[in-house]
Amino acid sequence: MPTSVVTAESVLAIDVGAIHTRVILFDVVEGNYRYLASGTSNTTANAPYSDISEGIRQALDRLSSITGRTFIGEDERLIVPSRSDGSGIDTVVATISAGPPLRIIAVGLLDDVSVESAVNLANTTYAMVVERIGLNDRRRIDERINTVMRLNPDLLILTGGTDGGASHSVMKMVEAVGLACFLLPEDNRPEILYAGNQALRAQIKSALGMVGNVHFAANIRPSLDLEDIDIAQGTLVEVFRRLRARQIPGVYELDSWSKGNLLPTSMAVGRLVRALSKIYGSSKGVLAVDLGASATSLIAAYAGNLISAVYSKYGLGTCLGSFLDHASLDDVTRWLRLDIPHGYVRNYINHKAVYPNSVPATIEDLDIEQALARAMLRLAMQKFSANLRSRGAENYLGMLPSFEPLMVSGSVFTQAPSYSQALLMLLDGLQPLGVTTVVLDKNHLMPAFGAVAGINPLLVVQSIDFGAFVNLGVVISPIGNTRYGTSILRIRVQYENGSESKYEIKHGALELIPLNQGEAAQVFLQPLHGCDIGMGGAGRGGRIRIVGGAMGIIIDARGRPLQLPNDPARRREVFHRWLKALHN
């Protein structure tokens, strides 16, 4: 039942991140929901606290001092519901990304079919797929058993067989992992999520019920050419919640405050993205990017269909210690704006892994941090592009299509000294095509909105309408096969006051067209030389209405993929020019 403001309730959103714990207060002001304030503390999942409650308590104390409201009662418990004296809160929602990534083994029949789907399911949360086991695995059964035991996973995802299809092969796969579970000490046995041929549920229960907790989900590969991980994601969340409660004290209490609806942060963002894609109804889809300490999450939705991936190896926290196992140093150094020795960068990456809470306090360290962000976005985007393609989303030459809007979260963006630095990191890393509105989640509200969307969608709509996010501006990115310096786009901007301005954009340019925050303009786009701006094909243009953001209209005609000069000095010059072009 939709909530009306008449039955308005105050909402507290708690997000326990790898580094920070945030508590966010929403309430009704002058008849509309508003984001009111946030309190932040360090997360206390790590030793010596080893309990997230202390971090939540500290964050609540800060929120109290900002708002003057009391949230904790004399009995040291959260006051729910709110009282007539204004203390307490009516509804609590909660999200978590803290804790080590779940270690998952993906088991299925065909490696590029059901096993791949199991991996895709695992990648929707904070997890690391430590092994893939398929029917064509050449290892002997005892070797597979030894592998499972050695890796000591938190979770096995079992898939395979279309509904009513293969059964013997599935049970053969199950036999090996079942034996491994049986041989593991009882307190070390993994959770098991079965999302294969639904006709085998009873047999699976009988085979594995004695050796572990078996969770059942809908078949994620109901037919060879169809992957459907949506429903299984719900079951994965339940398992995630259970494992986190076992690993980190305080999680169980947090889950009970949110009435059993504690969500992985990425899943909550997914809910928001899905909801917005339905509300906006754009054919382009909505994309959220969250580059945090524990992972980089890319989450897209097209008319309610969600495609999400969490890359736990690309985070700016402890996981940096193994980042160079998955990427080359050159992936990072090629984005440096300053002349910094490569050895210093390598040492920086290892040092940051040891001190994940620390922040860049010099110009050089900030440059490395932003280069890392570009590298991680780039690597994650390349994988995500393939994911989008396999799920049937529009995809141009393996590049990221345009979205409406593209929402960005993560301290590396929100703490950037200027919006232009944040935007340029994003454009360099993601390199979107066509016309895209970019919004910055300055207050880390996306998980909160996602968690609350299911129970109070009005809060989400009204808070966003009231400017909970910062609209950075509309980015127009034409692509085509033209030479550097060739005119590729004519733009005519009709402002509300009747004035007009015209621009001719050359290939290679990065330009800002002024448009005041909140001011609307009609923008006429005419691609030249067969360039494509995502308006229905090469050479096709048209008129769009654009509302100005913090940076106006951004024309990114640098080409896709970006071609960086090989010479480091020349490259640094180019980076300076680009940043200057965005009025830094």
Next chain:
Amino acid sequence: MLASVTHILPLTSIRRERLLPVSGKVFVRKGQKVNATDVIAEAEINPEHVLLDVGRGLGLSMEQADRYLQCKVGMEITAGDVLAGPVGFTKRVIRSPYDGRVMIAGDGQIMLRLHSRVTSLKAGIPGMVTDLIDDRGAIITTSGALIQGVWGNGGVDIGLLNVMIKSPDDVLTVDHLNPSLRGSILLAGSCLLEEPLKMATEYSLRGLILSSIDATLLPLAKKLKFPVVVVEGFGKLAMNTAAYKLLTTNDQRETTLNAEPLDRFVGRRPEIIIPLPTSGDLPLPPEVAEFKPGQQVRVVRAPNIGRIGKLIQIKPGTPVLVNGVQVEAGDVRLENGEMVVLPLANLEVLI
């Protein structure tokens, strides 16, 4: 704001829980004195399993093969023992290829858990066993000087501390090393090249305390047979003066290095312990703190990385740093009297 805490203490009580990752045998008793290198518990971790297809070996069906099994679940087996048979005119049998224990026997198959080399858990610190944890390990308590590091290669050892450097920013070179250092633990500054690490191996050192190490050397350092503890971090970083003074004043004392890798989630850190007697019970140092004026702090990131100072005040709001980043920060007076504004996130409280 909650602060990270690092211990650099001339004399304190130290209490450490030492646990096996899985159940095993605990060899010590409450009240027992142990050395850091004493094995206090051991367990078979990740034992290998072998599946023997008895039916196929005997040329029988699953059901027929089960009738010829000569072993039961739980039986200890020695290599060569008959597991099944004899069958037929040739008296065909299946013999165990390995020592092990029968885990599964039936359906024409036998699963053996092989006896693998046990993993030993060393005490890690010298002291007294003050509590036992059933089948998993013990709690050991001691007193002495304690210095916590940020990187360790996993080893544990004891030796006489040998101070090889003249200042906190010295760099370890091959010239610092000679055969007379055999069996000692070296305080050796920054390590930026492979050669000194290789030479240290030849001279059979008992351990190496580094202020910092170049990240390219980490794979080599992980393979060294002796423990390596890094106090500051990566690259060329001077050792903080508190750790440097403490270590240099304990030259030629017996020192323990427990170079277990840093794991902030479970709270494991590499540590240097110099056991010292006390006249009475000392309190355990606090593990948690909130930033407050007057605290001694260490800077963990540039600028002023590795330097020690006093937190004078926490600045209101979020000041803008030199690079434009806006974060919570504090005024810190460094040891040379210089006042600097530093992000609180880049400070650790020294207790």
